[in-house]
Structure formats: C-alpha cells, structure tokens
Amino acid sequence: MQGIMLPRTLLARRGPSSRITLAQGSKNRHVQLYSCLYSTVSRTYIDTHTHLDMILKRLRQPHTHYPALCKEVHLNTPMEACIHVSCSPATFEDGLRLVENYDNVYGAFGVHPKSAKEYNLSVAKRIRSILLPTSREASVHDRDMHNSHTAENDETNTKRSIESGNNKQPKSSEDNTRTAKDGRDTSDKPFVRRYRAIALGECGLDYSQRDSWGGDEKIRHEKELQKRVFIDQIQLAVKLNVPLVIHTREAEDDTLEILMRHLPSTHPTHLHCFTSHVSLAVALLKSHTGLCIGFTGAVTFKSAHVLRNTVRKVPLNRILLETDGPFMAPEPHRGKTCVPSMIPYIAECVAKVKGVDASQVYEQARINTHKVYGI
Numbered sequence: 001m002q003g004i005m006l007p008r009t010l011l012a013r014r015g016p017s018s019r020i021t022l023a024q025g026s027k028n029r030h031v032q033l034y035s036c037l038y039s040t041v042s043r044t045y046i047d048t049h050t051h052l053d054m055i056l057k058r059l060r061q062p063h064t065h066y067p068a069l070c071k072e073v074h075l076n077t078p079m080e081a082c083i084h085v086s087c088s089p090a091t092f093e094d095g096l097r098l099v100e101n102y103d104n105v106y107g108a109f110g111v112h113p114k115s116a117k118e119y120n121l122s123v124a125k126r127i128r129s130i131l132l133p134t135s136r137e138a139s140v141h142d143r144d145m146h147n148s149h150t151a152e153n154d155e156t157n158t159k160r161s162i163e164s165g166n167n168k169q170p171k172s173s174e175d176n177t178r179t180a181k182d183g184r185d186t187s188d189k190p191f192v193r194r195y196r197a198i199a200l201g202e203c204g205l206d207y208s209q210r211d212s213w214g215g216d217e218k219i220r221h222e223k224e225l226q227k228r229v230f231i232d233q234i235q236l237a238v239k240l241n242v243p244l245v246i247h248t249r250e251a252e253d254d255t256l257e258i259l260m261r262h263l264p265s266t267h268p269t270h271l272h273c274f275t276s277h278v279s280l281a282v283a284l285l286k287s288h289t290g291l292c293i294g295f296t297g298a299v300t301f302k303s304a305h306v307l308r309n310t311v312r313k314v315p316l317n318r319i320l321l322e323t324d325g326p327f328m329a330p331e332p333h334r335g336k337t338c339v340p341s342m343i344p345y346i347a348e349c350v351a352k353v354k355g356v357d358a359s360q361v362y363e364q365a366r367i368n369t370h371k372v373y374g375i
C-alpha cells in the first residue's frame with residue numbers, strides 16, 4: 001500500500017523523541033505527530049549521504065536553490081531530510097551554511113582520503129568544534145581549563161598520530177570517560193536545531209588511483225598517510241561520541257585491519273557507497289554491530305550484478321539508503337546529476353533484490369538511519 005503524501009510543510013525530520021520539526025516557516029515549533037504519522041507514512045526517506053554543494057555547483061545554482069530540490073518527487077515518494085557531507089576543510093563553512101539554513105539538512109564533516117594531505121591538527125580542531133554540542137561547550141571548556149594537562153596530551157597524541165604514524169589508541173582519559181558516560185546528545189536541545197552537525201566523515205581509504213601516484217615508494221607513502229588520517233578521525237569520532245562515515249575503495253584489507261583495531265564494535269558507523277568485495281561487508285557486519293552499509297544508485301546499474309549480490313547478503317536491518325549525489329544517479333537517470341529525491345529508485349531496487357515490498361525497505365531504512373545517526 002502506498003503511504004500518504006506529506007504536505008511540504010511536513011517534509012521534516014523525525015526527531016528522536018517522537019517529534020516532527022516543521023520545515024517551512026515555523027522554526028522551533030514541534031508537534032507530537034511522530035507516532036501517528038510513522039504508523040501511516042510508510043514511504044518517505046532520508047538520503048543519508050549527499051554532497052549538496054557539489055550538486056548545486058553542477059546545476060549552477062546558489063544555496064537558495066535547495067528548497068526547489070526538495071520539491072522534486074520521484075516515484076510518488078517525498079524526501080524527509082538529507083545528510084549533507086562536507087569532506088574537505090575548504091567545504092566546511094559552506095556545509096555549515098546549508099545545515100544552519102535548512103531544517104531538513106543534517107551535516108557530516110570530515111576529510112576524505114583523497115584530501116588526506118589537507119588534514120592537520122587545526123583541521124581536527126575545527127571538526128571537533130563543529131561537532132561539539134553547544135550546550136556542552138561551556139562545561140567542556142571549563143573541564144579543559146581544569147585539566148589542561150589532559151587537553152595537552154590529547155593534542156600531543158593527535159599531532160603525534162598524524163605526523164609520526166603512532167596509531168596506538170590513547171589511554172582512556174577523564175575526557176573520554178565523561179564523553180562516553182554522557183553519550184551522544186540526540187535530544188531536541190537548541191544546538192541540534194541550530195547546527196544539526198551530527199557525524200564525522202567521510203573518511204577512510206581510497207587506493208583506486210594508486211597507479212597514478214608514482215613508484216612503489218610513493219604508493220607506500222600515500223597509503224601510510226591515508227591510514228594515519230583515517231585512524232585519527234576514527235579516534236576523534238569515538239572521543240566525541242558521534243557517528244562515523246567511512247569511505248573505502250579498493251582497500252579492503254587495510255580497511256578491515258584498521259577498523260578491527262581502532263573502531264569499537266558498537267560505535268554507530270555508516271560504511272558508505274559500498275562497492276567493495278562482499279567479504280568485507282560480511283566480516284564487518286559480524287564484527288561491528290553498530291555498523292550499517294550504504295547503497296547508492298550503483299545498485300540499479302544494469303551491469304551491477306556483483307553489487308546486487310552483496311545487497312542480497314546484507315540483512316535489511318543493516319542497510320542505509322544514500323545517493324552520494326551528485327554522483328551515480330540511479331537508472332533510469334544514469335548520467336544525470338544525482339539529487340536526494342532519486343532515493344526511491346534505489347529503494348525499489350533493494351526491495352526487488354530482497355523480494356520484499358518497497359514500503360518495508362523505506363521503513364527499515366528509516367529505523368536504521370535513526371539507529372546510526374539518532375535522527
């Protein structure tokens with residue numbers, strides 16, 4: 001059965017506390033509609049990974065064009081929200097602007113492996129300041145002042161980790177303990193509505209262009225750099241207790257080794273745009289119970305038999321729907337600029353592969369999104 005269409009004013013996020021935030025013209029107003037709508041609206045979605053800045057650039061449109069993107073509806077299924085990913089330091093401010101201006105845009109901030117050279121201590125600090133909840137900033141600041149030796153140690157660890165490749169996990173400091181005890185704050189406190197900056201990433205490993213890196217020595221050097229930057233961001237996500245978004249391409253063995261060593265098994269994690277060998281998916285689903293796997297429009301490509309076989313092997317309760325727009329527009333729009341509203345083609349394809357109704361895919365993917373991102 002097809003769910004009801006949400007009016008545009010209700011194209012909004014479902015909060016973790018059974019609430020819906022009205023998206024248009026009614027900031028900060030909440031209504032307790034989540035429970036009743038959730039039972040009747042089975043077809044809506046959050047695009048869990050998109051690059052709005054790149055989409056708008058390709059479309060040659062300013063930020064203000066975003067609401068027009070939201071109006072696009074494919075296969076009669078409206079978009080609820082999206083997670084915009086800023087994956088290089090130069091894009092962070094643009095990303096923040098999108099997140100701050102639009103109620104149904106959430107943000108992830110991190111450094112992509114292809115930009116690993118741009119990662120340094122001040123970038124790590126910027127990511128930390130973006131992701132730290134405002135409501136806790138004062139207490140964290142006070143705590144840092146009182147525990148300056150701890151803060152210094154953290155910075156030293158970060159610097160050492162990046163510069164010398166020391167990948168040892170830092171000892172559990174008071175800071176770590178407190179953050180873990182606090183847990184990630186997913187309540188509707190002001191900072192959530194103001195920033196909606198909720199995750200760290202995408203970060204990871206990408207060896208797909210190794211043939212252009214030069215000789216063996218340069219390949220080794222580039223791989224080591226990517227690994228150090230990846231590990232440092234994993235540790236930062238764990239320390240801040242925020243979801244981690246991982247990019248991995250043609251780097252199965254190193255990805256698995258690093259995650260087994262550095263990522264706690266229950267940490268909320270999105271292994272995004274999965275195109276790696278199915279064995280990596282199987283191993284990580286087993287070892288990391290907090291991890292879900294994101295599939296993009298690539299699953300709809302006619303030649304993507306291997307990827308659809310991976311979809312078949314990943315349980316529905318571990319799947320996230322994502323476009324990775326502007327890339328990989330699904331069939332029948334392959335080759336066009338991919339936008340968040342194209343998720344329904346991916347959902348339909350996953351449903352077909354799984355032999356279930358599309359409503360089931362939307363509903364379970366929505367639950368999985370809440371599980372990983374708390375939204």
Ligand SMILES: [Zn+2]
Pocket residue numbers: 049051085202324
């Ligand atoms: Zn991406």
